[in-house]
Amino acid sequence: MKWQGGRRSGNIEDRRGMSGGQKLTLGGIGGVIVLLISYFMGGDPGAILDQMQTQGPGTATEQGPVESTPEEDRLMEFSSVILGSTEDVWAKIFENNGKSYPAAKMAIYREGTETGGCGYGQKAFGPFYCPGDQTVYLDLSFNKELSQRFGAKGEFALAYVIAHEIGHHIQNVFGVLNKTNAMRSKMSEREYNKISVMTELQADFYAGVWAHYATENSDVKLTYDDIMEGMRAAAAVGDDHIQEQATGQSHPESFTHGTSEQRAYWFKKGYETGDVNAGNTFNDPSLQ
Template identity: 85%
Template sequence: MKWQGGRRSGNVEDRRGMSGGQKLTLGGIGGVIVLIIGFLMGGDPSEILNQVQNQASPATQQGPVESTPEEDRLIEFSDVVLASTEDVWGRLFQENGKSYPIAKMAIYREGTETGGCGFGQKAFGPFYCPGDQTIYLDLSFNRELSNRFGAKGEFALAYVIAHEIGHHIQNVFGVLNKTNAMRAQMSEREYNKISVMTELQADFYAGVWAHYATQLSDVKLTADDIMEGMRAAAAVGDDHIQEQSTGRSNPESFTHGTSEQRAYWFKKGYESGDLNAGNTFNDPSLQ
């Protein structure tokens, strides 16, 4: 993956100098599941926030930013990848007679306030907040990808960012509003299926970005990068994470899709590059 020297978005806010604290009390298996869901990446963070109990009000203070060469590199990398998504989606929207609304990214440590999604925490993993159209990312998640989930290589983090941008695309298209409205009308088991469809479509959009990235942006991808993306998608499948954490998986509790499904939809987006091919909500296999 070639990205060094590429255009930087400039829409990345560095919040690492802001320290925030919030009490998070989660008991028993329920608490474990909430944290597991958080690490699955993506979706409406309110799905996690609504389950969190006994949270204290956060306190935030501004301080000097202490960085490391690794963090500096990850911030530059994330900035270039975000710029690449802007270039790709900007062109695709333009070709369809529309203007692409830019998403922002906030880099933080441990916890941070969001613009409409409550207090974001490291335990939630990377997430997109529709309220302020911002991706929230704690850089330590890059180590989680490699060490905990086994998703190695630079493209693994690029896939994560592209997946969250996929949720931004869904927000722009009005998909997130519709799926969130369904939540109050369904049982948890029924809504989990909608959540899976939503996440898999975000994986598909990540694949669409990868399809056009080399052609339309400064990020240049190889076949090996795409394989890394598929492995990263598989690494954060519900079944893989649940089995890794508890020794078994429960399909009825899946909210993001299996490893096979996530890799499949990312690959489908990459191979087709066709926005019309990503309607997961009408796919019979997901009903």
């Protein structure tokens, strides 16, 4: 993919000069599975904290100038350009529908940071979107985990992650997240897990929609190989794959993000159609 020299987003906040800490105690293997699933792709910090015991409040203190490596500098620029690309693509889509796109923000942090409505965010949550402040939170070290631990290699893997989180922002703008969050207290955990899967797969679909239009409507230029990398990245963070790596077996009733096959399918569908209206996962009979 070609991204160097592309427009950088003005909506990134660099929090790497802040230090924070919070201890988590996990409740046995169930807690480990929750953490691992949430670590890869869009975990809801509120839901995670409901299933964990927290010791001590999160704190953050200002430090001196940010110390950064050349690799981290490159990832900062990359993330900024990808976020800028999502802004350009979604602004055009909204404009074509007679609306204005309210861009999301992105906070780049290390280890932990306060959020505007989702509690204390941590590296262990992986990248996540907080609807309270319409911000994507990302610890850049996640890129190494994504590549080395789960085999989702190539630059486009991180681009897919960012586009997926922006997909949650689109859901927030459309009012989808308000509706799904309202269902949480009215359903059993197993019933709500199905809603969660539909929500995550729709975010994958929106990531594919971004990929469909990126080359035409932004400074990021994609190739067929990039799209294949995106599908492999989506498959790498499927619930079944993550659980099997963690425990040697998978538990479909506990899936919250979808299987590897489902995640790759919905990303591909978004890319192939480019039609926002074709991503209603909540009406798909196969997901009921």
